[in-house]
Amino acid sequence: MKLIIQVWRQESRDAKGKFEKYNLEGLDENMSVPEMLDFLNEKLIKRGEDPIAFESDCREGICGQCGFVINGHVQSPEKQATTCQTHLRSFKDGEEVFLEPFRATAFPIKKDLCIDRTALDRIIAKGGYIGVNTGQAPEANSILIGHDTAESAFDAAACIGCGACVAVCKNASAALFTGAKISHLSMLPQGKLEAKTRVQKMVAQMDAEGFGSCTFTGACEKVCPQGISLANIVTMNREFWKS
Amino acid sequence: MLNSKIPEGPIQHKWTQYKASAKLINPANRKKYKVIVVGTGLAGSSCAASLSELGFQVEVYTFHESPRRAHSVAAQGGINAAKDYKNDGDSVWRMFYDTVKGGDFRSREANVYRMAECSLALIDQAVAQGVPFAREYSGYLSNRSFGGVQVSRTFYARGQTGQQLLQGAYQALIRQTAVGNINLHTRHEMMDLVVVNNKAKGIVTRNLDTGEIKIMEADAVVLATGGYGKIYYLSTLAMNCNASAIWRAHKRGAFFAAPSWTQFHPTSLPQMGDYQSKLTLMSESLRNDGRIWVPKKKADDRPPHEIPEEERDYYLERKYPSYGNLAPRDISSRAAKEQIDGGHGVGPMKNAVYLDFDSAIAQEGKPTIEKRYGNLFDMYKKITGMDAYKQPMLISPAAHFSMGGLWVDYELMSNLEGLFVLGEANFADHGANRLGANSLLQACVDGYFIAPHTIMNFLASEKPHETIDQIEKEKLITDTQERLETLLKIKGNKTAEEFHKELGIILYTKCGLIREEAVLLEAKSQIQELQKSFYTDLLVPAGNQINFELEKAARVEDYLELALLIVEDALQREESCGAHFRKEFQTEEGEAKRNDEEFKFVSVWESLEKNVFKLHKEDLDFENIKVSERSYK
Known part of the structure; x- marks a missing residue:
């Protein structure tokens, strides 16, 4: 060939x-x-x-x-x-x-083809986690999570952090990446407590890194190798306004 | 000389006893101590996060652009824990037994027991972090079965369990960079270990973007740098997986245990051409529903659906009726190789066997199978262009997991004091064969639950911040600079990749699934030749800044040295056990034949000088489990 x-x-x-x-x-x-x-x-x-x-x-x-x-x-x-x-x-x-x-x-x-995507790590560092230290966890089955919720959380958590969503966006927005993490954690009972501060800090960091605004064109969803849904951005916006 | 420091007392109480008597450091004093963690996979990230939470200063190094890229991310099938949520007779004891037996009685009982014991809390920890494990409709956690066991103790997040667990550990790590005491150094490679008076006191690092070489001093060093199966070139590992950190530590005095014990995963995709750079794994979980077979007739060119049932050999079900398609990995891989070598291989290169989902789809319906393995089937299609719902998958054994690694004692500390080795980089828990879904587990329990205690116990007797002599430091930096300059100056005509491929072929064909003295000796002399030519024929493009070829060349240089030790180790062990199958030592039925009288020990190697190795032995005592012939029939 x-x-x-x-x-x-x-x-x-x-x-x-x-x-x-x-x-x-x-x-x-x-x-x-x-x-x-x-x-x-x-x-x-x-x-x-x-x-x-x-x-x-x-x-x-x-x-x-x-x-x-x-x-x-x-x-x-x-x-x-x-x-x-x-x-x-x-x-x-x-x-x-x-x-x-x-x-x-x-x-x-x-x-050449190498880029620096550490900005994405810095967004996660602002709140893309559940603040549990090693040793604090309760028995796993004491936190019940419905099958469908667990599946939806997985769908959002499947993000591989490649940055394709940013690269395809005309505004270079990281809304899908950030939204996926916010949505993954906020839909789980153990992640709800920190939902407010999480969304505020992560969104602020997203802006500070120079990512653009989301105008909801849906281009990101189309190129995402993991098929992360645009609905995660809706969740992020909802969580943001709630906070 | 080798003291494994296993605590006294009954096996059920050893770890509790250890923790109860381990030395502590006052929270206010912990910040005076600095620990280096190399590697940000599950073991490294979890250890770094846990140490930072305790209040220690942690310097974390990874050659990746982001900690989340570490190869733990690629583990698919699951993680074991003896929760007994299925009420199917599981217990810590049974998991301990299965693992020791699975490892063909070549692991350390106390370590294995502890891993099984800590598995309970690990699932709790992961769930608390938000790892979206599969759930029943009732909201409770779901389990599936894996090779080598008869209970269902595997927790999973579709076919991306490693990715999800790593997300948990990565998030814990990255959180500590903001709220705790972690300094993260990405795109930095560990080039050497700093040893002062037989104690690990720091590392030499190279910034892979700028080329700058520096020393980081610390009170303890943790290596969590993963396995070295990539030494076979074609493997299920990522392109950049390497042995350099542990090999450099070995050259500074850390002993290397069981280097030749590499697991060949039975359900990888077969090689399709010479250009190929890696073999993609298909999760072992597929063997829950897929049936493995080959045509009974040799060189049968008919497409699979034209081969009638009676002309198919479901060889695992035939040979191992009680475990069937879920026979452990070493056994399944060897059985596949036997079929392929015997002329029953299928696929374009006749190097594969079938993994067939027809019966499962007929019994359970396509939607159920799609739910369980949908992403794996999609991945299969992306890579091969074939639809596994319609035709059986082609699978083949591939180099996968290193049971061997740096020798560690019960505290996960090397013979070099202050050097801790975690996860796949150490040798301790899997014996001569690892059971599926125990790798993620070991990496996690080492990092979250074991190392934080043992490191604190070690540091409690150390004075913080003993600085290294300035002249010594400069010499170490010059040594690394000179080493890289030597590689750049050779200016031959062969790339590092070409050397790596050649090495891979030697190891696959002569020190792979089946080994034999005469053939191993051939391998040894071929590797020696290859190593010689490396220093005359290597070609590395100039440039000290971003230069991936220079990174590769340094790693291949280390691989060539390690390969000689691998062959030495395979030669020395005149028995078959687990993944180490010596043709000369087999039962009448062709199964691995151990020699417990002479080889019930771990081979632990010291490098006296380059390519000169000295054997030490750690005798294995089995006080709780009766050593028996390992049978899955």
Whole structure:
């Protein structure tokens, strides 16, 4: 299989970047996108060129580490998939494929396809938890949680923190990411007590990091590899106004 | 020389007794002590959070961009606990017994008992943190069954249990960065351990973004850096999983136990081509409802649905009728390899067996199966492009979990004082084979419940903040700089990845599921050759700042050294036990044949110099469980 790869190359955070073109032959349609970059990098290294810097760890869609924009699709042209779950069979033989990093003010580019998403950790640090210390927990079955509530909480908690929702949003809003955590915790009985302060602090941090406002276009929900629902943003707003 | 420090008294009381007599530090004095935690998976995050909650200063290091990326995130199936919510006869004792037996009687009784004991509180802790475990319609927690046991003691959050538990631990950790005493250093790799007078006193770190090398001093160091199954290159592990932190500690004097005991997971996806970088795991929970089979006829090219029932060999059900498809991992993997090697393999590379859900779908209906495993079936489809509701999954054994790791005593402390090793990075609890859903458990109990007590007990006898000599510090930094410069200067023609792939092939074929003296000796000389060529042929692109190739090269350098120890260990152990199967030592039925007279010990290795290893032994005493032949028939 052949592909023409156009990759975003940027030396450092403040350097000017540009697309660089690579013609690749001898690809296998079952290769994943990161595996294709491994293949390309091996060639670049041997030619004495700087390999493409990109991050990818679990390669099974759960760690949230990888994630590029592929032909304008955030994460993947496939539905509910991460970049590492995208295989070359998604492209036509000979197709031109553009790879670029997620773009958002709050996600500065470090090099090529590597970005800094630590802003998301700082949002969680403001209240994305239940404040229980080790040793304080009561017997597990003393907190009853209905099957459906547990399932909904899981749906929200399934977020992998990849930032695709931010990257696709025209305002680079982190509302889906933040909303998912708020919603996960606030619907559980053990998470209700801190609901007020949680939502206030997390929303404030979201703004402080430079994420934009949510205008409810629903683009985030469409690209989320875990299919996190837009309803979580509604929950966040409701919790916010309640507080 | 090796003192495992197991407390006196009956096994049921050892841990209670330990905690009751462990030394404490006054809350006001705890902040004077600094502890380094390397790794932010379940073990590292939970330990760091718990220490910070107690009031200690904690410096946390991870090579990831965020602590939440650690590979605990990928564990799918579940976490065991002896809650006996099913009223099916479970108890701490039974879990202890199952685990010791599952490990083929090569683990330390007292540690295993403690793990089972602490499992009860761990589920409570996780639920309190908001981990959304599966629930019954009544609101009570739900359980399922896993390999190697006959009760249902596995708690789960769909097929993402590791992710959900890690969220809990990560949130506890990140909370402490705001309200407690944690300093978090992301994108930092531990390059070396600082040892002063046989005590761990700090680490050498490299900032992976800027290349800056620094020393962090502390009163104790915790390594929670996970397993090294990635040494086989193709494995279920993440791309960046590595042995470097524990290997560097080993080179500074920490003993390494049972290095060759690597578990091969029976339900991974098979390799499909040479380009492949990893093998994705399909949760063991699938074996609750899936039936494993191969065609009875060799090289049968018919599609699965055209092979009639009587021409299928459900070999696990046939060989192990009482456990069937839920036979433990080592046994299931070996049985699959036998079928594949015997010409019954299926799939494009004939390297797989079928995992079939037809009967389950017929009995329980598609919606039920979809509910239980929907996300796994989706994942299977994403990776292979195939629909497992319509045709059986292709599965194959893959390198997965390291039962081996740094040697630790009952306090999870290495022979180097002040060096604690947690989770998969240590060797203690799983013997020669780990049972499914015990890995998440071990990582959690080590971090939340055990290490905080044992670390405080250790620190209570230490003076806080003994600083390291300045000249010594500068030398350590120079050593690391020179090591990296050496790698950069080789300028050969082979990438680190290529070396890693070659090493992986040697280990898979010669020191994998089945081992044999003559073949192991071949492996040894091939690895020695490969190691030699590494220093003449390696090619690393220049650059000290973000340079993933340099990170890889340093890790592969360590892997090459560890690989030699793995082979040495496999050679030395002239018996079969658990995942370590020596062809020369098998029963008439082809099962692992232990030699308790000569090998009822843990092999504990010291490196005298590079590639020169000295064996120490920790004898295993079984006072509570009768050592017997392990049978699942």
